[in-house]
Amino acid sequence: MNKQGTGTVVKATLVIAIITIFAKVLGFAREAVIAREYGATSIADAFLVVFNIPYMFNGILNAALVVVVVPILMQYQINNKTEEARRLFSTVFILFLSILAFVIIIGIWKSNDIINLFAPGFDLETSELASNLALIMFPSILFFALANFFAGLLNTHNIFAPSALAPVVLNTVIIGTAFTVAKTFGVYGLAWGVLLGTIVMALIQVPFLKYTDFRFRAVIDIKDEGVRKVFGLMLPIFIGSGVAQINILIYYYLGSGLAEGTISALNYATKLILLPQGIFVMAVATAIFPSLSRSVANIDREQFSNILVKGSKMVFLLSVPAVVGLIVLREPIVAVLFKRGAFDERALLLTSGVLLFLSIGLIGQCLSPVMTRGFYALQETLTPVKVSILTVAINIVISLLLVKRMEHLGLALANSVAMTVNVILLGFLLRKHITRIMGRGLISFSCKVVISSVVMGMAVYSVDNFLANILSSLSLRLLIDITLGGLVYFIMAFILKTDELYYVLDLVKGVINKRTSLRKKFAG
Secondary structure, three states: OOHHHHHHHHHHHHHHHHHHHHHHHHHHHHHHHHHHHHOOOHHHHHHHHHHHHHHHHHHHHHHHHHHHHHHHHHHHHHOOOHHHHHHHHHHHHHHHHHHHHHHHHHHHHOHHHHHHHHOOOOOHHHHHHHHHHHHHHOOHHHHHHHHHHHHHHHHHOOOOHHHHHHHHHHHHHHHHHHHOHHHHHOHHHHHHHHHHHHHHHHHOOHHHHHHOOOOOOOOOOOOOHHHHHHHHHHHHHHHHHHHHHHHHHHHHHHHOOOOOOHHHHHHHHHHHHHHHHHHHHHHHHHHHHHHHHHHHHOOOHHHHHHHHHHHHHHHHHHHHHHHHHHHHOHHHHHHHHHOOOOOOHHHHHHHHHHHHHHHOOHHHHHHHHHHHHHHHHOOOOHHHHHHHHHHHHHHHHHHHHHHHHHOHHHHHHHHHHHHHHHHHHHHHHHHHHOOOOOOHHHHHHHHHHHHHHHHHHHHHHHHHHHHHHHOOOHHHHHHHHHHHHHHHHHHHHHHOOOHHHHHHHHHHHHHHHHHHHHHHHHHO
């Protein structure tokens, strides 16, 4: 690739990264708005259960398209089989939409049974509300699918911005309806906002389809070899993605029988935990994947080991202090982000309690995508699926054991234990592919990070108790806590000579120097 092409790819990657971060922040803002309007109540519980059902379908379908359909379409294009690619995509498109349309009809027809399946512990009033909301939101499954298909087609032709903007549009519409339509029609107005948001996120991509060479073919050729290949490859992806969603279903199934607002508290705390993972961890996992794949193709086990270990250490470097910080500052964090409107003191206690026990599993939650990318690079796609199935089983067993004694806290703790076991199993199974994963350097590094984090936690805890007595502004208090914590952690890491810290700083310096040189170039 020439320099101009490389520059274009870099610029496109930066734009998409910025849009993705913005979408994640907007997604969190959406949760904050829902928390403000409905707090941790039965109304919020009903809405969130129904809202996340289409989201689960979206996650499963998106994973299948990215991993299977897009690469196959690209292969057809490379081999100049444009007409075959059109016929393949059209067939898969029609079959999927037909299946999903059937699912939606059944879901609307049997909405009461669907809600009882997902949340059997709801009382009659909450169950009826959820069933009514399902009548509005279930059709969004179809528009999520359309958005995913359009995104896959555009990405195949190197058009990324419209599909990257789609989640931004969805969250903007939902937030907008919360402040407008929902003021008059209540939670039903918010449900219509979800449906409208999915319609818009699909439609905004349509004008860009003219820049592709795709022409729809109203044909269904199920005997086509490409169609059979697509569905054959999709099966393990569907299983793996579906298994990953079961952890959420556990929350709904068992949480629906607990106190009002349990599902809401679990949802808010989970979204808070996933925010840093979605922004930083996935960036690291995505960035190292091409290098991991290249080292496997070159049969360079040493390079593969170095890249995977370095990526894991970078994630560990930031996830451990994040765990300590969330544990120590859980109540002020939840209060600053959510405590307004209907989100009262009871909701604060519920959510901060869940956050405490979910934080324990954050390290596993962050390291898992990096480890999984290692298996994908090795083309061992079934191994992460098997591990996921086992850890979900562990989550179910521990949840059933703890839910009666610890209620919502038991569900959070079970999830953390399962995520920790997940990453331990992935690391153990990767061991045969890694040349020195348990060397002294890694153990020494881990100890330095833990020590730095503990010292940081002690300092923040002491200062926060002091500030609580002299500051009335909770936001200012939290800002001081986080700033102090970051300084203490990095000072301790410098004193202990934590090697990956220097690597991260070098990366930052490189970005700053590059931007400075570009400014000088354009200024000249």
